[in-house]
Amino acid sequence: MVEVSKAMGQKWLAGVVAAGFILVTPSVVWSQIAGRVQDGGGTAISSATIEAWDSYPGGNILASGTSNGSGVFALGAIGPSVFDLRVWREFDAAPGVPVLMKSSHYPTVIRDLPHPISNAIVHLIAVPNVATSPSVADYNDATTTIFLAQPIKFGDVIETVNGSGAVWGVGRATGSGGYLVKANGEDGLAPLDGFLLNQEVFFRINGLAAPAGDAPVLWNGTNNNNIDLAGAANVSGITLTGPVGATGSAGNSAFIVYSVSNSGNVAGDFTVDIELDQPWLVEIKSTAGLALSLAAGAESTVVAEIHIPEGTPDQDVEVRAKVSSDTYGQANSGAWTSLAVSTTSDIGDGGGGGLLPNSFAMAQNYPNPFNAGTNIAFSLEQSGQMTLTVCNLLGQTVRTLIDGHREAGIHTEAWDGRDDRGNAVSSGIYFSRLVQNDRSNVRKMVLLK
Numbered sequence: 001m002v003e004v005s006k007a008m009g010q011k012w013l014a015g016v017v018a019a020g021f022i023l024v025t026p027s028v029v030w031s032q033i034a035g036r037v038q039d040g041g042g043t044a045i046s047s048a049t050i051e052a053w054d055s056y057p058g059g060n061i062l063a064s065g066t067s068n069g070s071g072v073f074a075l076g077a078i079g080p081s082v083f084d085l086r087v088w089r090e091f092d093a094a095p096g097v098p099v100l101m102k103s104s105h106y107p108t109v110i111r112d113l114p115h116p117i118s119n120a121i122v123h124l125i126a127v128p129n130v131a132t133s134p135s136v137a138d139y140n141d142a143t144t145t146i147f148l149a150q151p152i153k154f155g156d157v158i159e160t161v162n163g164s165g166a167v168w169g170v171g172r173a174t175g176s177g178g179y180l181v182k183a184n185g186e187d188g189l190a191p192l193d194g195f196l197l198n199q200e201v202f203f204r205i206n207g208l209a210a211p212a213g214d215a216p217v218l219w220n221g222t223n224n225n226n227i228d229l230a231g232a233a234n235v236s237g238i239t240l241t242g243p244v245g246a247t248g249s250a251g252n253s254a255f256i257v258y259s260v261s262n263s264g265n266v267a268g269d270f271t272v273d274i275e276l277d278q279p280w281l282v283e284i285k286s287t288a289g290l291a292l293s294l295a296a297g298a299e300s301t302v303v304a305e306i307h308i309p310e311g312t313p314d315q316d317v318e319v320r321a322k323v324s325s326d327t328y329g330q331a332n333s334g335a336w337t338s339l340a341v342s343t344t345s346d347i348g349d350g351g352g353g354g355l356l357p358n359s360f361a362m363a364q365n366y367p368n369p370f371n372a373g374t375n376i377a378f379s380l381e382q383s384g385q386m387t388l389t390v391c392n393l394l395g396q397t398v399r400t401l402i403d404g405h406r407e408a409g410i411h412t413e414a415w416d417g418r419d420d421r422g423n424a425v426s427s428g429i430y431f432s433r434l435v436q437n438d439r440s441n442v443r444k445m446v447l448l449k
Contacts (some may be wrong), residue, residue, distance in 0.1 A: 033075040035120025037067040040318065044071030045105065045124055048089040055152040056109055076113060085110045087122050089157030090172060106206055107155045123318065127157055128167050131193045135185035135221055136169075139201070140413060143177040144228040147205045151177030157205040158229075160195075168194050179229070181399040195219035203229050210357045235386060250312040252364070255431060255442035257395060258321050262294040274304045276319045281307040301395020301430065305444065358408075362434045362441040365415075369446035373416045376401070376432050380439070383407045386436035390415055390445075393429055417447055427444055 036047040048067040052075055053059050062078040088107035105124040145152050149350065152158075152173040153218075160169035160183040171181025183201050186194035195201060201217045203210045210229040217227060248254030257267065260272065274282045283305040294300060308320065362378040388402040398419045418424050427449045434441045 003057060007127055008106075018441050032116040032118050033063065033078065033085075033120075034118045035073060035122060035347075036071045037073065037122045037124060038071050039105075039125055039126065044069070045089060046071060047103070048073070048087055048122075048124065050075060050122075051086040052078050053084040053086060055083075057148045057153065059084075070302050080423070081115055082115055083115055085120075085122070087124065089124060090155055098190070106157050113165060127159075127170055130167055130184065130419055131187075133184035133187045133194045135187065137183045137184060137185070137219060137221055138180065138223040139169075139171075139203075139217070139227050140174075140223075140225055141178055141228050142226065144226075145179055145205075145208070145210075146230065152179060152205065157204075157206050159207075159363050161202050161204055162195065163200060163202065168359055183219055197221070203227075205229060224434055239306075248306065248308050250308055251310040252308060254306045254308060255318060256304045256306065256321075257391075257433065257440070257442055258304065258430075259299060259395075260294070260302060261299040262297060272302050272321065274319065274321050276306065276317055278317050282310065283307070301391075302372070303393065303395065304335045306352045313319075360388055360434075360439055360441070361434065362432065364443055365432060368416075369448045369449055373414055374445060375412050375414050375441075377410065377412045378434050379410045380406060380408050380436060382436075384436060386434070388413055389433050389435075392425075397432065398425055415445075 015249050033052055037050070039045060044067075046067055046069045048071070050065050050067065050073045052063045053437050054062055061084060064076040065073050065075045067073045086107060086109050088103040090192060091104060105126050108122060108124055127409045154173055154175055156173040156179075157337050158171040158173065158179045158181040159167050160171075160181055161167050165335075168209070169181055169183040171179055173179050181203075184194040186192055186196050190365075197220060198218045202214075203212050205219075212227050212229055217224065221283075258272070272284060274284055276282065280380040284302060302321070304319070304321065358381045359379050360381050362376065365376045368372060376388065378388065384405065386402065386406055387400065389397050390399040390401065392398050399415060400420060401415060425447065427447050430445045430447060432443045432445055
């Protein structure tokens with residue numbers, strides 16, 4: 001059974017682009033950090049740089065290497081500890097594209113991985129192609145551009161975009177806080193695909209907005225030097241966290257719970273978007289649908305329900321959540337988190353009969369819908385501390401059914417439809433949530449009276 005790592009999970013740092021996710025199978029080799037780099041379709045990505053950091057971005061690189069022609073990589077020993085993995089591919093060697101000017105994929109950063117790991121699958125997302133133009137301007141900075149409170153690093157992707165987000169220039173970091181990027185002007189030969197005279201040029205670092213100082217940068221076809229960019233996570237803003245993984249089965253729904261917190265000092269209105277790499281229906285359940293209003297220091301919960309069609313084969317899909325704000329802007333709140341959703345049906349028929357003692361899973365409660373009470377069956381592959389709670393649509397805990405140690409195996413817990421104070425709750429939709437270590441599983445329950 002494939003385990004899902006901490007793919008931009010519980011210790012999320014706002015502003016890191018989660019361009020991919022990583023699947024981890026624990027290894028018995030103490031020193032091994034190995035796996036494969038590929039795109040979302042499974043095609044191998046060669047010449048990618050893999051870095052193991054003690055703490056990204058302000059720490060040190062403990063070991064590094066590159067992926068071979070099959071996308072496979074293996075790093076040296078770093079000691080028995082958690083680490084951050086950064087994977088990037090600096091250039092596209094396509095004919096006519098200068099190496100200095102083209103990054104082929106956005107970098108991926110995955111935090112707090114256990115050591116060792118093997119058979120890791122790291123997904124990278126390609127940087128969009130940009131049409132060339134005979135009219136082009138260069139923008140650069142030598143040493144002062146900051147991202148995540150640190151000078152930008154090799155592998156970081158710099159883009160020039162218009163006000164609608166269309167990418168009209170791609171560049172790269174040149175080291176020690178420097179970058180070089182082009183901005184193509186409109187050539188008049190095709191639908192608008194370049195900047196017009198005196199049109200404002202916006203900048204992005206790794207897909208997140210990076211303001212260029214105090215004055216707007218206007219495209220005029222000439223080069224501009226020493227434009228330092230403000231990195232996306234330099235200002236307190238919005239933090240988005242999610243579970244390490246979720247499971248679902250064909251014909252049913254998978255539920256994923258995200259936490260959105262406003263760490264800034266002013267209130268704001270926020271929009272949450274959920275995206276996945278399958279054309280499946282996604283419903284977002286939160287305080288007010290897609291829109292969230294958060295006071296300074298406040299936190300809210302968003303529940304995403306993913307409808308998995310009948311007949312879906314076993315697979316892993318990528319789910320990404322994004323929160324943005326007019327108050328703080330995309331620079332501080334446009335972070336994406338990635339996790340794997342396995343459609344493997346290992347959760348049985350609702351009675352617990354299909355649960356496996358060596359799996360982490362929760363069956364659908366039975367009966368469902370229910371009136372007087374319902375039973376929740378779950379299985380643990382290892383003994384240890386765990387919690388089983390019931391939450392409402394706002395993500396608030398209504399009842400804590402278990403908060404303690406349980407042995408590995410199959411268990412069943414009853415809920416009588418009452419909250420922690422013994423009061424009967426009203427009819428509606430509730431969620432059972434199973435958590436152990438860094439994994440969680442969520443199921444929807446319907447109470448009818």
